[in-house]
Amino acid sequence: MQTLEMILTLLGGLGVFLIALKIMSETLESIAGNKLKDVFNKISSNRFAGIAVGAGVTAVIQSSSATTVMVVGFVNAGVMTLRQATAIIMGANIGTTITAQIVALQFLPITAFFGALSCVGAFMMMLSKNDKVVRAGQLMGSVGMIFVGLEVMSASMQSFSDSEAVRNAIAAVSNPFLLLLIGLVITAIIQSSSATTSILITMAGVGLIDLKSSIFLTLGINIGTCVTAVLASIGATTNGKRASVIHLMFNVFGSIVFFILALCLPIDKWLAAAFPEIETQIAMFHTIFNVTTTILLVGFIKYITRLSELIVRDKKQKPDEDGIVADKFAYVDERLLATPTIALAQVRKEIELMAQIAKKNLDWAIGAVRDGKFEKREKFRSRENHLNFLLKELTAYNVKLSTNPLTADSERELSSYYRAISDLERIGDYAENICEYADLLAKQKSSFSPDALKELDEMTADINELYALVMRAFENRDLSLRAEVDAAEQAVDDCKDKFEATHIERLAKGQCSADSGAVWLHLVNDLERVGDHIRNLFNGMSGYVTEKAPTKVAATAKQV
Secondary structure, three states: OHHHHHHHHHHHHHHHHHHHHHHHHHHHHHHOHHHHHHHHHOOOOOHHHHHHHHHHHHHHHOOHHHHHHHHHHHHHHOOOOHHHHHHHHHHHHHHOHHHHHHHHHHHOOOHHHHHHHHHHHHHHHHHOOOHHHHHHHHHHHHHHHHHHHHHHHHHHHHHHHOOHHHHHHHHHOOOHHHHHHHHHHHHHHHOOHHHHHHHHHHHHHOOOOOHHHHHHHHHHHHHHOHHHHHHHOOOOOHHHHHHHHHHHHHHHHHHHHHHHHHHHOOHHHHHHHHOOOHHHHHHHHHHHHHHHHHHHHHHHHHHHHHHHHHHOOOOOOOOOOOOOOOOOOOOOOHHHHHOHHHHHHHHHHHHHHHHHHHHHHHHHHHHHHHHOOOOOHHHHHHHHHHHHHHHHHHHHHHHHHHOOOOOHHHHHHHHHHHHHHHHHHHHHHHHHHHHHHHHHHHHHOOOOOHHHHHHHHHHHHHHHHHHHHHHHHHHHOOOOOHHHHHHHHHHHHHHHHHHHHHHHHHHHHOOOOHHHHHHHHHHHHHHHHHHHHHHHHHHHHHHOOOOOOOOOOOOOOOOO
């Protein structure tokens, strides 16, 4: 019973530690969300900048696995090159060592002090309704819980260390290959190198395991952490799989090099001479391992990328001229749900592409009505099918995203995207209606009068101007164009009212047939509704964008 109690206590402490680590990761990612997104969006091809970004982001979100999965998602979505991803993955391995350094602090007499922060954080969360205070409380509470979890694990480990049978069993495992394998398997199961390293440091701190054995276990842990990225690459594009292979190659190479060095050189004695406590010695070895491996491989990023291309052959389905692959997202990726603010930014890009697809179909349909030309009809149908796919799947993705922690502004932004997706799909539906009008005119062998065609061109130009203004405002999060958007949308409404009246006059004068006249009334009505849906995209921003003062000189909207 005593052994069972010790095991349960250990599991309880580990559970508190993992939950705290997750809360801290999510809170830090939420606090730094927009900045984190900007960093990834502006990443250059400079390998040293990539390493710095990878290390910095991982230090913030406290998970190299999360960073690597995020990178796989970006590569999979085509917004990051494989070389950029390689540098970031190298940096992520450096950034993850911060966790071990934090855990190593438990040997200092500060555990009780930091543990008390969990209580302070809890009161901040319960007593305040201010979003910033609540997030600060979450961060403070999670840091405190990390040390509480470590203290519980340490107490359990101390009980184990008092057992001669346990000490003898652990001491019996001294084969370096077996130790490496144990570290690999346990990390692969837990899927958190931070947790495994923390357990190792805690065991070493109470004397259950020596430094030399810890070195080989650490090497296994660094290989085992790749399992998460490998699993994340299942179902990914070719480049997404390559990114996970690169992560695996990096850690395997480093582990082989240090495994040989640890067998041939007294690394454990050097660490013991340089640092006073075994907790710090293990943490520093973890850091030295990743920094040294990065230094050794940074000059070979190009060749590592090529090797990954040889290992994972190119079977990627290329996007068509519209930038889409049938029934596939262009930017959104399930793997990015772990970093909600970045996932939200990708949803926004997907919506921008959706708007372009809907506008292309609208332009094609208007051209078919105007000129009776039906070339590339299959492309029209393909785009319409993709709009239907996005309505269903992007909405489902947003539902999943909404269950993740988001700031209040991000929640409002995500809420507006449900309407935006629906509005854009409706534009596609109206394009389908207009295409049917073109078919009907061709079947009836009728057409619009020259005056009607001029009016159609005028209304189309107003819709183009409205679309250009709204998309410029949407892409730049700019509500200062409200006056211009209002004017453009009103121009579309005025066209409908005016052209319905002039149509009746043409009918009375016998200038157009009843058949084409009926089509005309439906057409202008549908175009007016298209204008409403385009305008809705602009209106939706008011929930999450602060309106700026209108500019004195309005820029001229470019025609699309």
